[in-house]
Amino acid sequence: MIRRFLKILLFLNFVLTLQVAAREEVYLVPDRTNCVSGDTIWFSTFIFNPQENYRQNVVHVQLDKLSGAHITKVSIACNGNSGTGYLVVPDSLSTGIYVLKAFTNIQKDTESTVVHQRLISVYNRFETEIGRITFPDTEGKQFEKPEGIEVRSGPRSVVGSRQLNFDIEISDELRENLEQLFVIARLADPVSENFSQMWIDGQLSDESSSFMPVREQNGVLVTGKIYSPIDGSPAKGAVVLLSISDTLPYLDYCVADDMGRFYFYVRDAYGPGSLVVQEFTDQAQKNKIELFENYIETGALKTADKIFTPDERTYAEDMIKAAYFKRFFQGYSALASDSFSLYKSFPNPFYGPPTRSYYPELFIDLPNFQEVSREILHGVQYRERRDDVSIRLLDEGTQTIFKDEPFKLLDGIPVFNPGIFTDMGTTEIKKVDVVFFKRFYGDLNFDGVMAVYRHQPSLSWIELAEGVELFRYPCLQQQKEWNFRNKNQTTEITPDFKKVLFREKWNDIPSQKSISFDASDIEGDIVFEIIGVSKNHNLLQYHRVVETK
């Protein structure tokens, strides 16, 4: 009996081990452990999954307060298991310690997911005196220090030169074991040095669970809910449309589940997109739509108040002054992240190749859509009766007129009120695409399609349209050059206040490499952080503080 019980226990242990082994792990390596509000944190991520290997993966990186409140987030597309990106710290963020968290959407479905959090100290650039800070009162873990990495200071190139030279030596045994190496050199901050090597494990809470646990490979999953504006009850079965106004219109639909939730997988979209979400309905009373924020919850960290030592206070105040002078001398150049692009996989829009395309500007000036349809748009029947407007298209499949309204688009956004076209004449309309066939898009079907494109597309009409919601949604982050070597380009009288001096990702790991970069005008020691990703998916962390004279 006891033997049988032991066997069951052993089997359960084996199953549990397998489950743990199958767990996906995401690690984040920021290039700095302190910054001033308004700075940009560059980071790299690694995904370790013992069972699956994907060509592409999307990792979300969020910045939270120690209490768990969310501040900002970016989503990056990784090539395989590793990726790089950046996160702009809001200018108004108050001084304190903050938490960086990285996760994949698939992790949200696993209860045992552990989030490996990193800490970063932020100094508000408008604060003049810093004496006290809320500090995390928790033990973190550190990774194994690799044997076989040496960083040696090289000689200065010229006496008085700003250029610093270092030699990095890596043993052959270690090189054979490594897949990638990230080399970072930065100024040592007396505050954040306390936790710069620390990884704090956080358990994913139930609130984070994803109702659509799909592997995001080259896109982001946009989720939301639709509900009645009267009693807030979920609009089960409502058909929700997502559209993005672009050169080739983008359309997707989703039928809301029992809880009114819907999802869209927006692929190959980079930058903040203007997503138009609306219900596909003829009901006068429109349901309310809202999108979920894609953050994870790991709970608050235990904290304790800490009074700054004189050294720490001096450093923090120097940082703030440096940020002020940097803006004074060099101005503020934000990374261009406002542009939106959507890569096309298909040569035609979702409504297929148009049966006819009309360019009204090539014709005589006509003042309104009735005249345009009558004179130019053959096969389009536009009727105005008192306040009522209707549009019907020719069905070339049966050589009759369609019974119902066609699917109408204005600059790529679906519109259900045909009256919106009434005042549009030849000077305003650039192109009209019409499809004189019954079209299908998945399970949706339309009695023909009429897409009107204007010379100056605008989404301003959405504000007046009931039931149409416009969301500015951050899609994937545009890739930027990640590697960096500080080279002081400015004249001698302009100071250099860089905090990160060297940042490179090596896929071909050399046995010996000499690196050089210019020193910063902020005085302090230099920290070398070398993170190695081993072939058997372990992290190795080399950390060394080099005193500068």
Next chain:
Amino acid sequence: MLHGLNPIKSVFREKAKKGLFLGLLVLIMLSVQAQRPYNVNVELTTESNTINYKLPGQQFYPIYVPSGSEFYDDQWMIGYVILENEDRYDSLMLKYNTYRDEIITVNDRARTMIMLDKDAITEFGLYEMPGVTKRFKKMDLDKIPKAEHYFNLPYDGNLKFAVWYRTLEETTAPFKDKNGYLQISDFVLRHNYYILFPDGQFEKFKLNRQSLIQLFPDHKREIRRMLRRDRNWVKTEDDAARAIEMIEKQFFTFSETK
């Protein structure tokens, strides 16, 4: 007692009222239906949801075929479709229309035949029997009729053996169709055999040894000897696929283009 009302007339008047009411109701219903902003035939459920790009297409209207067929196979076959963005749909009911060179599927929810947009599809396959899949890949034919066509690929290596199934409407001697009308056309499925060379050039050939050998003027003798040893007379598609594989191994292994 009611005065001046015949009971029969009264019943008739009641019926007329009901009829009028029903007629009005129908008219109101029709006018309400005519104002619908879009077409809803079927109530959609969450089964319609997918993270794939939705299958785009238009309603398919079959033509009247007096003799023969416009399809590769008149029976619906289960198969798969791969879109240009590599999204895959499996277990679809498919018919390959070899007359229009288009793939037709049936939408269970809308209960309609849909002709899928060719520009959105990169490949489809038909499960002919358990374990046997006929794979069709969209390729750009550089010969007349120049366009993108679906080709079956019995051999897909550096050299490709591509078969284009094409149904042609051919004139025949007059005959009476099943409805008793006089017809003069017959829909005939023709098989066009091509070799696709690594440089993207198509060369047409017939199913015989000589026609195949003619495509390789520099290696005529060696290929003839090779096929003779293999006792391959290039009479069937399988023979041709085997012959092309042998030719590729002998003469086209240097190229990395695939």
